Amino acid sequence: MDGGGRYLQPMTAYPAGFDVARPASAGWGSGGAPVRKPSRITKLFGSSRGVRRRRRSAGMPIEQRLPRFLGSGLALGFFATVVGFGLWQGGHIDGFIRDYGEPHHALARAVGLGLDQVTISGISQMSEGEVLAAAGINSKQSLAFLDVNDLRERLERVPMIKSATVRKLYPNELVITLTEREAHGIWQNNGELFVIAADGTVIDLMQDERYVDLPFVVGEGANTRSKEYLALLDAAGPLRGRIRAGTLVAGRRWTLKMDNGMDVRLPELKAADALARLVKLENEQKILEKDVLAIDLRMADRVVVRLTEEAALARAEALKKKPMRGKGVDT
Structure with a gap:
């Protein structure tokens, strides 16, 4: 007994009547102590070492768990928003569009996805300039943001054109194939x-x-x-x-x-x-x-x-x- 009237027991002692199964293969450890089976958590994660690693990652600081360059991307987006709003408020956006085209087209051209070449085939009665004008294509556009279905519909609204196909060839070429109506x-x-x-x-x-x-x-x-x-x-x-x-x-x-x-x-x-x-x-x-x-x-x-x-x-x-x-x- 201790000073409080309680009986002292070893921490590894089992309650009276507790029957510990003794596997024939595993046996007992040194000193007669039984070998304990892996716990439920250890089985779930494969090993106690895996449990420790998971606990450490759960306790990792939040700045280490965020994607890389997230802060730089947010800062760049905020900066672009501020600049765009300032240009719009100052009336400079119209001048920018007039000189360089729509901002998304200008950005695509800056990364190498401009519209540098247009190949037109199947024309005999129309000129290339007439085809480009009918499609609404100009040098201030970019290949990335062109809608080929919209271009095809525009071309097929021209009475001289019976059918049209439009394809993109990245990084910077547009291919237009036309079938003209024959003048009768x-x-x-x-x-x-x-x-x-x-x-x-x-x-x-x-x-x-x-x-x-x-x-x-x-x-x-x-x-x-x-x-x-x-x-x-x-x-x-x-x-x-x-x-x-x-x-x-x-x-x-x-x-x-x-x-x-x-x-x-x-x-x-x-x-x-x-x-x-x-x-x-x-x-x-x-x-x-x-x-x-x-x-x-x-x-x-x-x-x-x-x-x-x-x-x-x-x-x-x-x-x-x-x-x-x-x-x-x-x-």
């Missing part, structure tokens, strides 16, 4: 001239002489029926080269304008047969060389011609002078 003819409507595709799509205004030799159609809706006009040109055979334009009348039939100014009025149905008659008349009578303003082929059993004013007067004079047989007429 010239359409005159309400006094204006347009270049049209085969499906009648208006490609552009007729602004130069590049398309002067294309088939020429006139009238409302004639652009969408230009293939009919081309079929008439084929039916004209040897006279094709003398046809300068086709006018769609009331959306129903065609009138051809010849190179001498003569009009050839075709029927709504069987227009090719009427052209065959015209070819025959030209071969037999050289009708296109006569003083005729218009030839009407709309009736299958006859040809109606409209003479020029001079030819009409001459014909009238000739009829007056022509003797007439019958009563009361000198012979």
